[in-house]
Amino acid sequence: MAQEPQIAAEAESQAAVVAAGKRRAALLRTVGLVVGLTVLLTVLNAATHGDFLRPGNMINVLRQIAVNAILATGQTFVIITAGIDLSVGSLIALTGVLMAGVMVGHPNVAVGFTLALLIGIGTGGLAGLVNGLPVVRFGLPPFITTLAMLEIARGLAFMYTKGQPIEIDNPVFNFIGGGFVLPGLGRLFNIPGVPMPVIVMLFVVLAGSYLLTQTRFGRYVYAIGGNEEAARLSGVNVFGVKLMVYVISGALAGLASLLLAARLNSGIPQSGQGYELQSIAAVVVGGTSLMGGRGSIGGTFVGALLIGVLYNIMNLLNVQSYAQEVVLGAVILIAVLLDQLRRQYLVK
Amino acid sequence: MTNTGAPQGADALTGAPFLEMRGISKAYPGVQALDDVSFDVRAGEVHALVGENGAGKSTFVKILAGAVRADVGELRIQGKPVTIVSPRQAEALGIVVIYQEFNLVPYLSVAENIMLGREPTRGLGVDWKALRARAAEVLARLGVELPLTTEVRRLSVAQQQMVEIAKALSTSARVIFMDEPSAALTENEVLKLFAVIRALRRDGVAIVYISHRLEEVFQIADRITVFRDGRLVKTDVAANFTPDDVIRLMVGRSLAAHFPVLPPDRPHERPLLSVRNLTMPDRIENVSLDVYPGEIVGLAGLVGSGRTSLLRGIFGADPYTSGTVELDGQPLPKRGPHESIADGLALVTEDRKNQGLVLGMSVRENVTLPHLELFSHLGRVDRGREARAVGKLADELHIRTPTLEQLVRNLSGGNQQKVVLAKWLLKSAKVICFDEPTRGIDVGAKAEIYELMVQLAQSGTGILMASSELPEVLGMSMRIGVMHNGRLVHVFNRGEATQEAIIRYATGTVAA
Numbered sequence: 001m002a003q004e005p006q007i008a009a010e011a012e013s014q015a016a017v018v019a020a021g022k023r024r025a026a027l028l029r030t031v032g033l034v035v036g037l038t039v040l041l042t043v044l045n046a047a048t049h050g051d052f053l054r055p056g057n058m059i060n061v062l063r064q065i066a067v068n069a070i071l072a073t074g075q076t077f078v079i080i081t082a083g084i085d086l087s088v089g090s091l092i093a094l095t096g097v098l099m100a101g102v103m104v105g106h107p108n109v110a111v112g113f114t115l116a117l118l119i120g121i122g123t124g125g126l127a128g129l130v131n132g133l134p135v136v137r138f139g140l141p142p143f144i145t146t147l148a149m150l151e152i153a154r155g156l157a158f159m160y161t162k163g164q165p166i167e168i169d170n171p172v173f174n175f176i177g178g179g180f181v182l183p184g185l186g187r188l189f190n191i192p193g194v195p196m197p198v199i200v201m202l203f204v205v206l207a208g209s210y211l212l213t214q215t216r217f218g219r220y221v222y223a224i225g226g227n228e229e230a231a232r233l234s235g236v237n238v239f240g241v242k243l244m245v246y247v248i249s250g251a252l253a254g255l256a257s258l259l260l261a262a263r264l265n266s267g268i269p270q271s272g273q274g275y276e277l278q279s280i281a282a283v284v285v286g287g288t289s290l291m292g293g294r295g296s297i298g299g300t301f302v303g304a305l306l307i308g309v310l311y312n313i314m315n316l317l318n319v320q321s322y323a324q325e326v327v328l329g330a331v332i333l334i335a336v337l338l339d340q341l342r343r344q345y346l347v348k
Numbered sequence: 349m350t351n352t353g354a355p356q357g358a359d360a361l362t363g364a365p366f367l368e369m370r371g372i373s374k375a376y377p378g379v380q381a382l383d384d385v386s387f388d389v390r391a392g393e394v395h396a397l398v399g400e401n402g403a404g405k406s407t408f409v410k411i412l413a414g415a416v417r418a419d420v421g422e423l424r425i426q427g428k429p430v431t432i433v434s435p436r437q438a439e440a441l442g443i444v445v446i447y448q449e450f451n452l453v454p455y456l457s458v459a460e461n462i463m464l465g466r467e468p469t470r471g472l473g474v475d476w477k478a479l480r481a482r483a484a485e486v487l488a489r490l491g492v493e494l495p496l497t498t499e500v501r502r503l504s505v506a507q508q509q510m511v512e513i514a515k516a517l518s519t520s521a522r523v524i525f526m527d528e529p530s531a532a533l534t535e536n537e538v539l540k541l542f543a544v545i546r547a548l549r550r551d552g553v554a555i556v557y558i559s560h561r562l563e564e565v566f567q568i569a570d571r572i573t574v575f576r577d578g579r580l581v582k583t584d585v586a587a588n589f590t591p592d593d594v595i596r597l598m599v600g601r602s603l604a605a606h607f608p609v610l611p612p613d614r615p616h617e618r619p620l621l622s623v624r625n626l627t628m629p630d631r632i633e634n635v636s637l638d639v640y641p642g643e644i645v646g647l648a649g650l651v652g653s654g655r656t657s658l659l660r661g662i663f664g665a666d667p668y669t670s671g672t673v674e675l676d677g678q679p680l681p682k683r684g685p686h687e688s689i690a691d692g693l694a695l696v697t698e699d700r701k702n703q704g705l706v707l708g709m710s711v712r713e714n715v716t717l718p719h720l721e722l723f724s725h726l727g728r729v730d731r732g733r734e735a736r737a738v739g740k741l742a743d744e745l746h747i748r749t750p751t752l753e754q755l756v757r758n759l760s761g762g763n764q765q766k767v768v769l770a771k772w773l774l775k776s777a778k779v780i781c782f783d784e785p786t787r788g789i790d791v792g793a794k795a796e797i798y799e800l801m802v803q804l805a806q807s808g809t810g811i812l813m814a815s816s817e818l819p820e821v822l823g824m825s826m827r828i829g830v831m832h833n834g835r836l837v838h839v840f841n842r843g844e845a846t847q848e849a850i851i852r853y854a855t856g857t858v859a860a
Binding site: 214215216217219220222223226227229230231232233234235236237293294 | 663665684685686688689690695697702703704705706707708709713717718720721724727728729771
């Protein structure tokens with residue numbers, strides 16, 4: 001097994017270039033981010049007369065992004081396998097009205113809540129299974145199966161409610177949507193505490209990140225997105241793993257729905273419209289590739305945060321809601337474009 | 349190793365160069381990829397470019413193709429200084445590169461692909477009649493017959509290559525670089541390719557032929573240029589080289605023995621792998637074969653003869669309709685790769701980029717993919733243990749990578765292949781199926797892989813190796829099965845096979 005050590009010099013050097021590029025990228029990114037954010041926050045804070053950086057406003061932003069961050073966490077799993085889940089917005093409506101329906105008139109508050117929780121997450125997961133099965137079994141594009149589910153779930157939500165909202169009067173449920181914990185911490189910052197939705201969101205993001213980066217399942221998700229055939233020939237259970245990402249996405253839609261319904265105190269068949277696109281936006285702004293194989297939950301969270309902050313600032317600046325849509329679209333385009341240019345620059 | 353090419357191209361050897369490079373250098377941080385290279389190509393010559401992976405050939409070609417810019421150096425075309433900044437400009441100057449991965453649109457027809465971007469128009473639309481006529485004209489110039497209206501994806505690799513060459517010709521290419529053009533071709537197809545290359549040469553088109561296969565180089569080349577470590581070591585008329593000279597120049601020393609000594613036959617008790625009447629419709633029929641412990645069985649045959657299908661069927665990558673596979677005396681139920689791996693089977697696929705590796709994952713992550721369970725507890729992966737195990741293997745296999753976190757995309761072909769092998773060495777398999785184990789990799793890495801196969805056999809592993817390279821089959825196999833049209837037509841025992849005999853069975857010129 002003798003060979004001249006310098007034979008692979010070219011390959012190694014290219015590898016070294018990439019490694020050096022990565023270190024440089026990490027540094028550039030960190031420095032750029034810190035400087036950019038500081039400048040931006042200072043300017044924005046001044047523009048909003050100090051409203052923006054108030055702890056109350058900050059915590060408000062976090063509460064507002066909770067639903068999208070949870071959806072986007074599930075969406076990240078799906079997109080890394082090179083799939084997509086268009087059904088999550090409609091699943092919010094369907095699971096929301098089902099949860100509300102279960103709790104209506106249930107005598108026991110705790111049992112009613114538990115049932116609602118199980119039905120919300122269970123229905124979402126089941127819908128995910130229905131999304132995933134035709135994909136893994138018959139090779140249908142996930143765009144199609146989840147588009148079908150988008151229509152079906154929305155329709156079922158309207159059928160179940162006959163188009164009317166169902167009011168929720170369950171204190172436990174409502175606490176999840178509107179309650180606060182850690183009031184001691186809150187007093188430090190002159191806020192009532194940490195909102196429950198923020199707690200739920202942080203738990204989901206951390207758990208999702210752990211699952212994706214630390215476990216076999218997560219490794220397989222990346223492998224399938226990077227090269228499905230190579231993964232299959234390496235013995236990866238492609239069928240099970242791909243099915244599972246749709247189940248995760250559906251189940252998280254059920255959980256996100258719980259937060260939304262609890263905030264609105266009702267199950268509303270019109271709710272969640274367009275949320276699937278918001279979640280996809282958070283994922284791609286967060287640097288996950290729609291081609292699969294690359295991305296992170298951390299990035300997705302930053303993406304959701306960025307979008308949330310943007311809305312918040314526009315609200316504080318009294319930007320019209322129609323104009324807000326225009327700005328958001330432009331920001332998505334620019335964010336992904338910058339990411340792309342940065343990659344190209346670093347490769348050269 | 350005849351040199352039939354030289355006489356026809358001889359006048360080209362004295363002509364003024366069409367393309368000339370002087371003092372070209374290119375550095376990447378940490379290494380000099382090209383160091384003061386001066387090179388020329390004359391109209392109507394076949395100029396072979398040889399060198400191990402990493403010798404600088406790719407960087408060299410990329411500079412000419414306009415994909416990379418040289419740091420210093422001068423480039424002249426027909427005496428005029430030029431700079432090439434884009435692939436489009438290279439094409440305008442008459443330089444075309446045909447890469448190993450073709451640039452064809454699979455769902456367009458042969459004619460459309462040949463004329464892509466240069467469609468003749470009539471009014472606002474494409475003049476389809478003229479388009480087909482021109483495509484036919486180009487193919488006729490090459491002496492090649494192809495169905496003009498067939499979608500390219502339905503063609504064989506060899507035919508697709510002809511479409512690439514025709515496409516190059518339709519752009520009025522003056523120099524065509526061919527990167528490993530014979531890698532996926534059968535011997536017959538290579539002969540056809542050579543006929544086309546000779547036709548191009550007669551037309552005054554220069555061919556730069558980049559290949560690891562020295563026999564071919566000596567058959568077709570007028571001149572040979574050897575690269576090593578970013579330097580041009582020697583350029584001369586092919587007749588002034590012997591194959592041994594070239595190898596010595598490439599590696600800086602002589603590789604006398606290409607193949608290691610195979611272990612002696614063992615007394616066979618029962619086969620490790622026993623295949624009976626395996627049938628996959630339209631692919632293989634009634635194949636029965638045994639592999640004994642410590643044995644290397646070679647599988648020869650033309651492309652499409654069913655060698656790959658047989659390996660995939662045994663491994664469970666593709667389903668078979670009838671027949672049985674027994675491993676170590678245990679019949680294996682029909683199943684997928686997951687179960688096969690658990691039972692102790694491994695498949696090193698022929699196409700490492702599409703089937704063997706996840707290019708966007710690191711060396712570490714690729715190696716452990718088939719056996720991640722060895723490094724995880726309750727689903728959590730222990731990266732430290734993973735890295736230690738992979739690091740040990742990487743050292744043993746001499747995988748050249750700066751770190752284990754390097755993406756395999758950035759490794760050279762030989763090192764990528766070693767990563768694929770490492771995947772299946774992490775946990776000892778009972779039987780390893782190798783499909784084209786050394787395709788497209790350099791001499792040094794080949795020797796290492798052969799050595800490794802012998803070590804595996806010595807430790808009792810059964811090896812089934814399919815290969816298109818006859819010397820490899822002859823040099824590395826203890827027994828040799830020959831496939832033809834989906835059937836295993838003959839099995840040679842140790843020492844019985846000759847190149848000619850294998851070809852006779854593989855081409856169906858002897859009855860089975």
